Amino acid sequence: MFDFLMNDEQKALQEETRDFTRSVDRQYILDLDAEKIQYPKEILQEAGRRNLLGLRFPEKYGGRGLGWTDEIIALEEVATLGIPPSCLYSLVSIVGECINEYGTEEQREEYLRPTLAGKKFCSEALTEPRGGSDFFGATTTARKDGDHYILHGQKRFIVGAEGSDYFMVYAKTDPDAADPRNSLSCFLVDRDDDVEVKHVYGLMGARGGGTGRVLFRDTRVPAKNLVGEENGAGRIFYRMMVPERMTSAAGAVGGARASLEVATRYSTRRMAFGQKIKEFQAVSFKIAESITELDAARGLVYSTARALDSGIPAGRARRMVSESKKFATEMSWHVINHCMQVMGGIGYTNVYPIERALRDCRLIMIWTGTNEVMNLIIQHEFYKEMADGKAAGRDTEFDAPEAFNEEEKIFE
Numbered sequence: 350m351f352d353f354l355m356n357d358e359q360k361a362l363q364e365e366t367r368d369f370t371r372s373v374d375r376q377y378i379l380d381l382d383a384e385k386i387q388y389p390k391e392i393l394q395e396a397g398r399r400n401l402l403g404l405r406f407p408e409k410y411g412g413r414g415l416g417w418t419d420e421i422i423a424l425e426e427v428a429t430l431g432i433p434p435s436c437l438y439s440l441v442s443i444v445g446e447c448i449n450e451y452g453t454e455e456q457r458e459e460y461l462r463p464t465l466a467g468k469k470f471c472s473e474a475l476t477e478p479r480g481g482s483d484f485f486g487a488t489t490t491a492r493k494d495g496d497h498y499i500l501h502g503q504k505r506f507i508v509g510a511e512g513s514d515y516f517m518v519y520a521k522t523d524p525d526a527a528d529p530r531n532s533l534s535c536f537l538v539d540r541d542d543d544v545e546v547k548h549v550y551g552l553m554g555a556r557g558g559g560t561g562r563v564l565f566r567d568t569r570v571p572a573k574n575l576v577g578e579e580n581g582a583g584r585i586f587y588r589m590m591v592p593e594r595m596t597s598a599a600g601a602v603g604g605a606r607a608s609l610e611v612a613t614r615y616s617t618r619r620m621a622f623g624q625k626i627k628e629f630q631a632v633s634f635k636i637a638e639s640i641t642e643l644d645a646a647r648g649l650v651y652s653t654a655r656a657l658d659s660g661i662p663a664g665r666a667r668r669m670v671s672e673s674k675k676f677a678t679e680m681s682w683h684v685i686n687h688c689m690q691v692m693g694g695i696g697y698t699n700v701y702p703i704e705r706a707l708r709d710c711r712l713i714m715i716w717t718g719t720n721e722v723m724n725l726i727i728q729h730e731f732y733k734e735m736a737d738g739k740a741a742g743r744d745t746e747f748d749a750p751e752a753f754n755e756e757e758k759i760f761e
């Protein structure tokens with residue numbers, strides 16, 4: 350984060366998070382990518398011990414009662430550990446939001462508190478084999494049976510599935526609802542309640558995050574584990590998209606920064622044609638473009654965090670969060686790709702971490718809603734904002750010599 354935008358407490362939080370990231374052994378990160386470790390439980394446990402999980406949640410559950418501006422400072426640092434640790438770290442913020450906002454007191458005690466302490470591990474299960482973008486088209490069902498719901502169906506690409514103690518799951522409780530947004534309910538499902546997890550994917554990157562398929566074969570879930578109201582998960586989903594996408598955005602900034610520092614340092618040492626490669630504009634301009642894009646993304650993510658903390662209207666929040674997710678994740682792909690080019694052949698090898706960063710960061714343009722879906726939301730919300738037809742300030746449409754030539758202003 351920009352140091353000049355941080356207050357003293359935030360600077361201390363940044364340093365605290367940096368101390369945490371420095372405490373992680375390099376071999377652990379290598380073992381995640383090599384899939385010798387399937388789930389980074391130890392990292393979450395350590396973050397929990399340091400009280401760094403779920404910073405935005407109330408102190409009475411073990412959080413710190415901080416805001417989004419604080420959380421993105423921490424996330425930028427955590428993301429220097431790579432996508433899997435930062436994703437699992439973010440899941441606490443994502444699933445925690447659901448429980449904190451919509452859960453019962455009992456659910457907060459049973460799930461939120463141990464999750465923030467790094468003693469219980471969670472996943473969020475939205476995506477199904479038949480599709481992820483069309484969320485309300487989900488086919489996993491939940492049928493009420495006395496004081497239980499019976500879940501049937503499956504979810505795929507679920508990060509953390511391999512190590513999770515419980516899953517936040519969306520399922521259809523009213524498949525015939527006229528409006529699909531009123532057809533889903535949200536549940537906290539314990540792994541022990543007969544949930545099957547399959548490790549079925551070879552991933553290009555983001556390895557070691559425990560991504561798996563989650564199957565419910567008539568899984569009996571106590572009715573008390575319903576979150577919010579029956580058929581009321583639409584509201585929860587819209588709210589959840591804020592932490593999902595803000596964490597992706599802030600993580601993208603941290604990942605890109607880490608690679609850019611490596612490549613910039615390299616360019617000050619590597620020689621070609623008798624001079625340091627940074628003396629070639631082809632190299633230093635890539636660094637210039639990268640830091641500009643990185644700072645622009647960081648600025649957008651920060652403004653969005655400020656906007657969320659100040660409680661802007663939901664539609665505006667949706668647009669800004671989607672812009673942040675899209676812009677920051679695409680920035681991260683461009684920047685890390687530039688880093689590889691700056692480093693030449695060695696950047697493509699495992700002597701430097703750039704190849705892993707590039708593989709890892711490709712994912713974040715796809716998950717937590719693809720960037721095409723971000724575009725859908727951004728345009729939708731902006732058209733709504735513009736619908737009154739009035740210009741925000743001076744209306745420049747009429748600052749043209751023939752502005753009142755109505756014969757030429759043909760729209761149909």
Ligand SMILES: Cc1cc2nc3c(=O)[nH]c(=O)nc-3n(C[C@H](O)[C@H](O)[C@H](O)COP(=O)(O)OP(=O)(O)OC[C@H]3O[C@@H](n4cnc5c(N)ncnc54)[C@H](O)[C@@H]3O)c2cc1C
Nearest residue numbers: 473474475476480481482506507508715716717718719721
């Ligand atoms: C490693 C990994 C980890 C993941 N972790 C999780 C997780 O923890 N929990 C979870 O629930 N999900 C998770 N996902 C799923 C991820 O969120 C989805 O893959 C993503 O939302 C896209 O869904 P899909 O793969 O079904 O693609 P589809 O929805 O089939 O989309 C395919 C293509 O069509 C485009 N498209 C679809 N609809 C539209 C539209 N209306 N307008 C324009 N373009 C459109 C998409 O942008 C995309 O390019 C993960 C995925 C991966 C690969």
